[in-house]
Amino acid sequence: MLLAALLAGCTNDNSYISDPAAVNVESPFTISRNSLFQAAGKPGVLSLELVQGTYREDWNAPSPFAGRSWSGQFRLSISADDGRLLHTFPLSDQYNEELVFNDLFLIEFGDYNSDGNPDFTIGQYGSSNGNVFKLFTISEDYSIKELPVDSTPELFITVPERYSVKLDETADGFKTAFYDNSLGRQVVNTYRWNAFKKVKQLIQQKEVDG
Numbered sequence: 647m648l649l650a651a652l653l654a655g656c657t658n659d660n661s662y663i664s665d666p667a668a669v670n671v672e673s674p675f676t677i678s679r680n681s682l683f684q685a686a687g688k689p690g691v692l693s694l695e696l697v698q699g700t701y702r703e704d705w706n707a708p709s710p711f712a713g714r715s716w717s718g719q720f721r722l723s724i725s726a727d728d729g730r731l732l733h734t735f736p737l738s739d740q741y742n743e744e745l746v747f748n749d750l751f752l753i754e755f756g757d758y759n760s761d762g763n764p765d766f767t768i769g770q771y772g773s774s775n776g777n778v779f780k781l782f783t784i785s786e787d788y789s790i791k792e793l794p795v796d797s798t799p800e801l802f803i804t805v806p807e808r809y810s811v812k813l814d815e816t817a818d819g820f821k822t823a824f825y826d827n828s829l830g831r832q833v834v835n836t837y838r839w840n841a842f843k844k845v846k847q848l849i850q851q852k853e854v855d856g
Contacts, residue, residue, distance in 0.1 A: 669701070674723075677716060677747050678809070682724070682784070685755040686764035690732065690788065692753060693723050694768070710748070710771060710808075717746045724788045735790035737768065740780060745770065747809060754812035758793070758820045759783070759839040765793060767801075769809045776804040776824050779811060795837065804832075 674695035682690040699718015706712065722735040738745055748771075758765045758781065769779040778800040781793040795801060804824040805811050813820040819838040826833050 671701075674721070675701070675716065677720070678751050678753055680753045680755075682764065685753075685766075686784070688764075689727050691725050691727070692766075692784070693725065694737065694747075694753070695721055695723055696747075697721050711746075713748060715746060715748050717744055720745050720747075722782070722790050724784070724790070733788045733790060735782075740792055741770075749809070751809045753810045754807075756812055756815055756820070758813060758815065758837075760818065767810050767813065769807070769811060771808055772802055775827065776802050777808050777811075778802050796840070 674697045676693050676695050678694040680692045682688050682692055685692075696716050697719050699716065699720075702715050702717075704712060704715070718738075720737045722737050723731060724733045725731050753766045753768070755764045755766045757763070761783075763783055763785060765781060765783045767779040767781055769777045772778040780800055781795065782790055783793050784790055801822050802824050803811060803822045813822060816836065816838075819836065821834055821836050823832055823834045825831075
């Protein structure tokens with residue numbers, strides 16, 4: 647009788663614990679917040695925000711998806727130092743699949759077309775071999791747009807960083823690298839800005855040991 651009562655009590659407790667929690671969020675949820683002064687010497691803050699979607703935790707999910715997870719509709723926003731909203735950009739509209747972020751992070755900046763404006767990458771999980779990134783830029787008027795890369799919608803790069811990475815800058819572009827399992831070698835891609843087409847063009851692909 648005592649054992650049955652204890653088991654019944656455990657069942658009730660587990661049922662209570664497994665009930666979904668109700669969490670009210672009254673503003674966009676900021677996944678990444680970045681000072682533009684530190685990155686590019688200009689006032690303002692660039693944020694990546696979840697504006698509609700879901701937050702969940704699953705610490706038993708297979709890696710790399712275990713832990714916290716934010717999914718849904720995301721935007722990039724630029725605000726003045728006093729909090730005034732200067733510009734928003736619908737980030738999710740640039741992707742065919744739903745965006746998922748499993749951690750908070752900082753955005754990495756560079757100048758990949760030598761125009762003096764800050765450029766940056768936003769990434770998503772690709773595979774155990776690397777992650778996929780898109781390029782974006784911030785104009786003088788604080789508007790945001792994607793910097794297209796010729797012949798590919800995304801850059802596949804073998805790096806530990808998942809959501810933003812600083813690219814290896816060259817005199818007129820940048821380099822990326824990924825490990826090709828079929829070759830058993832590293833492949834380095836070199837991109838150069840084509841001002842006429844306004845795209846990044848792949849100008850060299852080279853296999854290297856490593």
